[in-house]
Amino acid sequence: MKNKLPFKMKYTKEMSSKFNKELKESGKCAVNNPKFYGEWNMVEFGTPEYDKAFDKK
Amino acid sequence: MREKIKELLNEIKFSQERADELKQKFGWRFVQSSNPKSDKRYQKLHIYTFKTPKYKYIVHIEQYEYDYYLISFFPKLNKDFYVKQSRLSDMGREHYDEYSYLTKENIPLQIITLLVSEMKKILKEKPYSSFGYFGAPNIKTGNDDDLFNTKRVRIYNNIIYNELSETHKVISDPTFSGSLILNKDVLEEFPLYENYCMDILVSHL
Numbered sequence: 001m002k003n004k005l006p007f008k009m010k011y012t013k014e015m016s017s018k019f020n021k022e023l024k025e026s027g028k029c030a031v032n033n034p035k036f037y038g039e040w041n042m043v044e045f046g047t048p049e050y051d052k053a054f055d056k057k
Numbered sequence: 058m059r060e061k062i063k064e065l066l067n068e069i070k071f072s073q074e075r076a077d078e079l080k081q082k083f084g085w086r087f088v089q090s091s092n093p094k095s096d097k098r099y100q101k102l103h104i105y106t107f108k109t110p111k112y113k114y115i116v117h118i119e120q121y122e123y124d125y126y127l128i129s130f131f132p133k134l135n136k137d138f139y140v141k142q143s144r145l146s147d148m149g150r151e152h153y154d155e156y157s158y159l160t161k162e163n164i165p166l167q168i169i170t171l172l173v174s175e176m177k178k179i180l181k182e183k184p185y186s187s188f189g190y191f192g193a194p195n196i197k198t199g200n201d202d203d204l205f206n207t208k209r210v211r212i213y214n215n216i217i218y219n220e221l222s223e224t225h226k227v228i229s230d231p232t233f234s235g236s237l238i239l240n241k242d243v244l245e246e247f248p249l250y251e252n253y254c255m256d257i258l259v260s261h262l
Contacts, residue, residue: 005185007123009247016252023260030262031233032200040255042237045218045227053231054211 069166071220076174079167083107083114098257099127107171112160114168118175123243124186125254126179127261128172131155156191165209169216176221176238187225187250188238189258210234233262 020038023029029037043050079085088104099119107114112132119127134155145152153159179186192210210229214236218227221238228251229236237254244250 005243005246006183007185009123009243009250009253011123011247011249011253013249013252016249016256019256019260023256036232037259040230040259041232042228042230042251042255045214045229046222050229054214054229 069216069219071170071173071177071216073174073177076170079171080107080174083109083167083171085171098260105175109160109162109164111162116172116175118179121257123250123253124183124240125189125257126176126186127189127258128176129156129190129261130168130172132158132160134158165212166216169213173217173220176217180224184224185240185243187240187243187254189254190236191258191261192234192236207234210236233259235259235262 017038024037031037041053043053085105085107088106090101090103092101093099099121101120103118103120105116105118107116114130114132116128116130121127132155138153138158139155142152142154176186176188190213192207192213210231214227214229217236217238221227224241225238226241226244227236227238235255235258237251237258239251239254
């Protein structure tokens with residue numbers, strides 16, 4: 001498995017936090033909710049969680 | 058009614074033959090691959106176009122490190138459109154951008170067939186690729202709610218899941234109607250791959 005992938009990913013949690021912090025500070029955020037960046041709630045398609053999250057009332 | 062639509066979407070199967078027909082019908086063509094501008098993070102931007110009877114469409118495929126691709130498409134609209142919509146936006150009124158604009162051509166399934174075909178082409182060359190996209194809202198007001206659970210993202214997720222679920226996981230967040238199609242092997246090896254792809258996707262909002 002380890003040699004199977006064509007790349008080794010070097011992205012870390014710290015890099016992710018830094019990226020989102022800079023994004024928030026850039027003033028280029030489309031979402032107004034300041035808590036949004038870095039705190040998303042992804043759900044997997046085909047699960048009850050997805051159906052609940054994407055239920056359109 | 059919604060259940061019926063869901064059932065119908067589940068029955069739609071991608072066909073390469075159909076995709077090839079559509080490519081010919083709409084004059085699908087590769088335009089260019091360009092290097093990033095200084096403020097961009099992608100490695101390459103691949104541009105394609107196709108033409109319907111009413112509009113010329115542009116397809117952007119941004120290629121990132123670790124075989125990650127962001128896909129977007131939009132009709133080419135004239136300058137007046139952007140000037141008018143910008144004015145409406147400044148006044149805090151409902152407006153469109155090129156992604157939300159409704160062309161009323163009723164061809165979303167044809168377009169998604171073309172895009173899935175291109176994704177499969179990428180996967181043939183790079184089987185560990187993953188993808189990201191948004192489903193734009195039909196109208197914009199400037200509120201966060203605009204982005205919530207759009208019709209487009211629900212349709213795209215359904216069709217793409219039917220095609221790629223064997224090798225990829227489709228995850229989505231209704232709060233901004235963005236989705237990732239992540240290669241399962243890559244995710245198993247590098248769980249933070251999801252963060253990497255998400256961070257890039259969300260920075261495009």
